[in-house]
Amino acid sequence: MSAFCKAIIPFVFAVFFCLVVLYPPAVVQAENQIPTKTVVVTGTGKIHQKDSARAREEAIANSLVSAVNRVAVELFPLESLVRNFQAFNEMIYGNTDKFIQDYKVLAEVPSVNNYRIMVEATVSINTLKKLMSSAGILLEEKPLPKILVLISDQNLSDRLPKYWWGQEKYFSESSSINALVEPIKTKGFPIIDPHIITQSTRFDPIYDKPDLNDTEAVTLGLGSQAGVVIVGKSVASSGPNIMGKNIRSFKGIVSARAIRTDTGSEIATTMQTSVTTNTDEIAGVRDVLSRAGSLAGEDLASKIVASWQKHEEQSNILEIIIKGTGDIANFEKLRRFINNISGVKNLQIKELKPDEATILVDFQGIAKELADALMLNTFESMGINIYEVSQDRLRIELTPG
DSSP states (O other), X not given: OOHXXXXXXXXXXXXXXXXXXXXXXXXXXHTTSOOEEEEEEEEEEXXXXXXXXXXXXHHHHHHXXXXXXXXXXXXXXXXXXXXXXXXXXXXXXXXXHHHEEEEEEEEEEEOSSEEEEEEEEEEEHHHHHHHHHXXXXXXXOOOOOOEEEEEEEEOTTOSSOBOTTSTXXXXXXXXXXXXXXXXXXXXXXXXXXXXXXXXXXXXXXXXXXXXXXXXXXXXHHHHTTOSEEEEEEEEEXXXXXXXXXXXXXXXXXXXXXXXXXXXXXXXXXXEXXXXXXXXXHHHHHHHHHHHHHHHHHXXXXXXXXXXXXXXXXXXXXXXXXXXXXXXXXXXXXXXHHHHTSTTEEEEEEEEEETTEEEEEEEESSOHHHHHHHHHTOOOSSEEEEEEEEOSSEEEEEEEEO
16 A cells, blocks of 8 residues: 555544544434424404404414314324324323423414414423324334133123133123123224134143143244234123112223233333113123223324334444454445345444544444444445344444455
């Protein structure tokens, strides 16, 4: 290598270091700011008894609701908003002030009966996403996991609980289970039909019991390609209270937990109770189980959505130490490739040395997944040797191609 090359390489690295480290890209700086969306909307207030001031307040309030609505429609999938329109409507009208960061009136025109106003409003995207997620509204329309329901059912006349995954393959029109799956299906989650599974599956005797543990439930879920299993029990009982000769009390309890099959982790749990009175035993039991099942389903549905959304959005800051960066072209080629990997939100150079670089990657996943993505690519002018993969760090060496 010539003396000129030896002298110029440290200079190039120094300039590169100043550009990418001391003056990070605008996108990195922007991530430290609170994301907002500014829109211009109009609102109308009705003038009653010549009270223009009150009509003006009503017009501003309506315009702010319109602003939040407009941003929500731009951010979230229409299918998700339609499925959850009632929850979306209640959330917007009840929390408008939480979403609006600031606003200003651009123009206003009072008339005989109405007060019309034009407003520029700034909506907090973070707050909107957070409350939408807590309301069980999906932030992105991604494929949702199939759900397998493993809930045993014990009615008043049953000596023991009944369940479909045993040797007898018992199926019943359970009021509690039917009511439980309904709100989950409304959220868009596909429910696996147990009849189809039993036609092609022979269950091991170890599963012939009403109370499955997490490992057993996950194994059955994986066998049916379920992403989530819901395990639990539904029990109906006769209450001690009696009024007159015919009116009796009935109690229904539905307890369940949801488990991810890919990780085996519990993501939701619920226990719901309902009590009612009736002169007819069949109708009374059906009523309490249906109510308890519906409450359990609504609770599980919102928790599963929130957990699934959180998992999809979760990202980690990974440190990647790269040796052999003396060839700047190869280093840049690798850096661009990493930046384009699915799940990489941001890449920033932390440190540069003569033949080594350290970069930080905001990655939606774990280091092993990023390493796998790198291994699947073939670089024309170089090879890569990934010689260390830990929880939050990769060590890579660039080798001649």
